[in-house]
Amino acid sequence: MTAPSPKRPRTHPAYTLLYHPSVPGRGEYIRLAFEASGVSYSDPAKEGTDGYDEVLAVCDPSSTGDEDGNPPVFAPPALRVPGAGKDGKALVIHQTPNILLYLGPRLGLAGADEAEGFWVNQLALTALDVNNEAHDTHHPVAVGDYYEAQKEESLRKAKDFRENRLPKFFSYFERVLKHNESAGEGKYMVGDKLTYADLTFWQVVDGLHFAFPNEMMARASEFPFIFENFYPAIKEEKGIKAYLGSDRRLEYSMGLYRHYPELDRQ
Amino acid sequence: MTAPSPKRPRTHPAYTLLYHPSVPGRGEYIRLAFEASGVSYSDPAKEGTDGYDEVLAVCDPSSTGDEDGNPPVFAPPALRVPGAGKDGKALVIHQTPNILLYLGPRLGLAGADEAEGFWVNQLALTALDVNNEAHDTHHPVAVGDYYEAQKEESLRKAKDFRENRLPKFFSYFERVLKHNESAGEGKYMVGDKLTYADLTFWQVVDGLHFAFPNEMMARASEFPFIFENFYPAIKEEKGIKAYLGSDRRLEYSMGLYRHYPELDRQ
Structure with missing residues (x-):
């Protein structure tokens, strides 16, 4: 987890991310938002031996909700925010884009006004669609089965x-960056500062570099805004640079983004 | 399109839905929100011979945005709201869940407070995940190819x-309805009134009845809240009942929800 940020000194983090340990997965989209904004968060599955129990409990497939009045959680990631729910109880929400929507304005990552907020949200949703399709390349017909059982x-x-x-x-995101070139200089998709749309698409591009290195190398010249401006520039954002250099950043392995050489461009 | 609602008499509708003609598709989730709330909307692709041109123009795959400062649209559905964008220009947004998020509070379909708003949003997102997986049953490996080319x-x-x-x-949504039983009486998922979460999941259940009639019949007794309370009750909501009885409701055909008997339970 992060060191306490200057914004929340010496207090327990206001936000708890409930996600699987060991893989970046969908939790990574949430982690990047915290890390980029320097706001501290708990990530119990990564922090201690009992931490994952809390994640499993909130996603219990027989749960009909919790004692704070929150509906059941379908799957991780989920976010717990003490005091933010009904009658001052804890709020528990799930769905990656819903958590980003909640955190966006609170972490200063949702654009400058209402219109920008909806553009940021639609871009994050579209990036997450790419994430889902990338996952389906190794699990196209049976989510619960092994890759080897659906290799053909x-x-x-x-x-x-x-x-x-x-x-x-990629053509779409290239055009979005071009549309916003005067304000975003090819590195921000909406307005003149970082948003969770940038972070989400950045993580997709990064994951695709891991999963399909040949394909990405072959495509780089087709999408200069994405490959030459956006991708390297977001990596240099202060909080992101520190995070990527830390041991908090988990390595890709057998999660959403997987490197099977036979699936890449030959 | 709808008759002018009492809320907006004799004015041009404030909202334009930009979607394909002929199929319910993802546009239907947006239509249901308007129809349930009795707020009028334009649906140009359904209305006239030139209407679809407007949809195609907004989704032009070479667009870098419009003259009102909106970023390009990836795919329909999109929503145009005159006067709601930057400097009083038109706002154009896309992504089904983003449009529902925008319309939710404006149509009175987003719950009673902020916590409920995020629960509604996460439930709509989860219902739309089911929608996407249902689509993939007939297009699991190549979205642009014919079903017949990926039948195995x-x-x-x-x-x-x-x-x-x-x-x-379905187990998840059954538990959501159970969680909210005291306020929602088995027919509303959040609080004591209709939300876009209900409408979105209702459309999923309705589409699955069309696509997988045998499977749905066989499963009905496993999920009594969904099949006995929720599904029939939402159908009787005032605006929905009128809509389903009108010629504005398009029939399922070769869209998202398709009935291929060989894919259903045998």
Whole structure:
């Protein structure tokens, strides 16, 4: 977890991220928002031996909600915010884009006004669609089965993703960066400062570099805003740079983004 | 389109839904929000011969945004709201859950307070995840190809969806309805009135009835809140009942929800 930020000195973090240990996964989109803004957070599954129990409890598949009046959680990531729920109780929410929506204005990552807020949100949602399609390249027909049991289908899905979906999505984000060039200088998608849309798409691009290194190298020149401006610039944002250099940043492995050489461009 | 509602008499509708003609698709989640609340809207692709041109123009795959400062749109549905953007210009936003988020409080469909608003949003997002997985049962490996070209993969994906994913999601929504039973009486998921979470999940359940009639019939007794309370009750909501009985409600065909008997329970 982060060192206490100057904004919240010597107090227990106001936010608890409930996610799996060991993989970046969808929790990483939330972590990046905290890290970029320098706001401290708890991440119990990463912090201690009993931490993951708290995550498993909140996602119990027989739960009908908690004692604070929160509805059940479908799956991690979830966010707990003491005092922010009904009658001063804890608020517990889930769904990655919903958590980003909640945190966005509180962490200063949601744009300068209401219109920008909805643009930021639509861009984060679209980036998360890419995330989901990247996941499906190694699990196209049965989420609960092993990759090895759906390898033939994966080869076909990955080919379609690399040849059709990735360029379609990247063309879109390239045009978004171009649209905002005068304010964002090719590094911010909305307005003239960092938002959770940037962080979310950055994590997608980073994950795709891990999963499909050949494909990404071959595509780089097609999308100069993304590859030459945006991707390296976000990496240099103060909080992000510190985070990426720390041991808090988990390595990719057998999570959402996986490197199977046979699925990459040959 | 709807008759002018009492709330906006004799004025041009404040909201324009930009979506494909002929299929309910993702546009239907937006239409249901308008219809349930009795707020009038334009739906140009359904209204006239040139209407679809407006939709195609806003989603032009070479667009870098519009003259009102809106970023490009990735795909329909999009929403145009004159006067709601920067400097009194038109706001144009996309992504189904983002449009629902925008309309929710404006149409009185987002719950009673901030906590409820985030619960409503997470439930709509989770329902839309089911929507996406239902789509993928007939397009598991190549979104742009014909179903017939990926039928073997579809049989396997549909089996996994019916046997694993559908019961997992339905168990979740059943527990949400149970959690809120005292306020929602088994028909509302959050609080004591209709929200866009209810409308979104209702449309998913309705689409699944069309796509997988055998599976749904076989599962009905497992999820009594959903099948006996929620689904029939939302159908009787005033605006929804009138809409479903009108010629504005499009029939399912070759869109998101498709009925291929071979993909259903045998």
